[in-house]
Amino acid sequence: MSTHPLSSGLYLSQFADGKRCEDVSMVSNTAEATEDTPTTEAPFDLDATLRAHYPRITRVIARVVKDPARSEELAVDVFVRLWREPKAHGGQTPGWLYRTAVRHGLDDLRRVTRRARYEPLLRLAGGGSSPEEAAAAGQEHGRVRLTLLALRRDQAMLLVLRGHGLSYDELADAAGVTPSSVGTLLRRAREVFRKEYISRYGDTR
């Protein structure tokens, strides 16, 4: 097998803080990681950020994936991604965390749904019930989750975060839009959601 010359560099150098790199298993060579690292900015404190936001981020993800244990795993993943994304450090961190958390949750939900459909054996190994099973059993949360998967991710994200109680300003931060446009975007998302839901399940209430 040949080693491709492209496999170098940026990935490791993105872990900006050498001493913290020791904590993450994906980075094996901290010396290499710090070699080309700019040192002008204050180090990003991942521990403090996680302490400040972890419970809220975990609960947002739990709205999407339902499984509390899984939501904690995914929340940790979100913080790993935050660490690897220097552009998200600073004032925009909360909005980035909410946005990434919902997307990560939706991606995991899509993954679970797909695998439950094509790989039923995996459920025997602890995959749990899928949204489709819940929806088939008449459980509203299963129907809502499947409907969210049919929406564009930005629309699903707005609905999940609004349902979680975020203000228009917070939604604007998470969606990367101006606060004045949130109302319009949210209404469109609601319209699309209702149309999609009714086309699948009828108006059940």
Next chain:
Amino acid sequence: MATHDDPELERWVDDRMATLEPEPQKQPGVDEGLAQLKTPRAQQRGRKPIGLWLVSAAVVVWGGAMVVTLGPWTGDDPDPAQVMAGTTEAPPPGTAGGAAAGTPPPTRRPPEPGLTAIDERPDAPHFTLPDADGGNAMLTDYAGRVLLLNFWATWCGPCKVEMPWFEEFEDTFADDGFAVLGVSLDEPGWDIVRPFLERQPLNYRIALADTPERVAPFGETYVLPKTWLIDRQGRIAAAHVGLVDFDSTESQIQQLLAE
């Protein structure tokens, strides 16, 4: 904004979104989260390795059954040891399958390489390959999009392990400007690829490089699977030989989409 309010619509949707309220539970443990953050990543993610192991185990069991039913290794199917190692060597030219070289599998795959710095990325080669729909797949079809170019073959076990992952990437990121193109290197051509696709339909585009001339632009293809990530400007941002790592590849796709 008040002008956009529709109380009935809002109530209708909010009623349903309220069903997603997590059940009362203990407060998520910050200390547990920190501990997980400092745990090797493979141990953090409990389910994906189980799935991977089940799929891999199924492939190995299937391979073992083939040995039992067909006798000694025939070379038409992937060597289970190589499946576990995540690679399959290409067959000799002119055959539909190939005998494995028998290199011992590594005990652990190396970490996924990252993305190459933007100004160091080489241009992806231009290609024109027949696709499964009767058209031609060309690099220029993907201008402005991030492309996952995967080289595979019907006789390659690890290639089949990756296929559901690539379907998932296509499903998840297509709206963001991403596409998967699977290039089959099966020399018998569509005669063997089409029946495979009928048995295992894929949601991404499949093209065929069944002659040396068609394979030539892509360089070394002795070991499969082989995967390139090509950025929106048509440059190779990452190249990987062997079974990709799902999480790393997903992360790289997201990074490329954000560039």
